[in-house]
Amino acid sequence: MSRPLAHPNIEDTTVAGILHALADPLRVAIVRELLNAEARLNCTQVTNRLEVDLPKSTCSQHYRILRESGLIISERKGVELTSRVRVRELEARFPGLLQSILNAYEQETAKTQQ
Numbered sequence: 255m256s257r258p259l260a261h262p263n264i265e266d267t268t269v270a271g272i273l274h275a276l277a278d279p280l281r282v283a284i285v286r287e288l289l290n291a292e293a294r295l296n297c298t299q300v301t302n303r304l305e306v307d308l309p310k311s312t313c314s315q316h317y318r319i320l321r322e323s324g325l326i327i328s329e330r331k332g333v334e335l336t337s338r339v340r341v342r343e344l345e346a347r348f349p350g351l352l353q354s355i356l357n358a359y360e361q362e363t364a365k366t367q368q
Contacts, residue, residue: 262323267323271322281320282356288300288326294337295337300313320337321337326339
């Protein structure tokens with residue numbers, strides 16, 4: 255039997271936790287991919303879309319940080335673990351925060367590529 259996944263209540267989600275989780279550019283990219291997906295995605299699907307090769311343990315660590323920060327919800331179906339961003343809940347708690355962070359990363363990335 256698998257262990258239950260820890261998901262904080264949205265009321266326990268903090269700006270500091272979100273900023274910590276999104277301090278890593280790969281986690282920002284994961285969140286962006288999950289936001290752009292039409293359905294929940296698993297780790298392999300996201301890393302394939304990002305064209306990165308990560309050990310499963312590293313991917314799991316990134317997802318754990320995102321989940322424990324309150325950014326994503328993960329669901330286990332058999333051995334597969336799929337995730338989605340808690341868009342509505344986050345927007346209700348911190349209006350505009352997630353999109354502002356993602357926009358700032360895009361602007362920063364655009365400047366470094368020039």
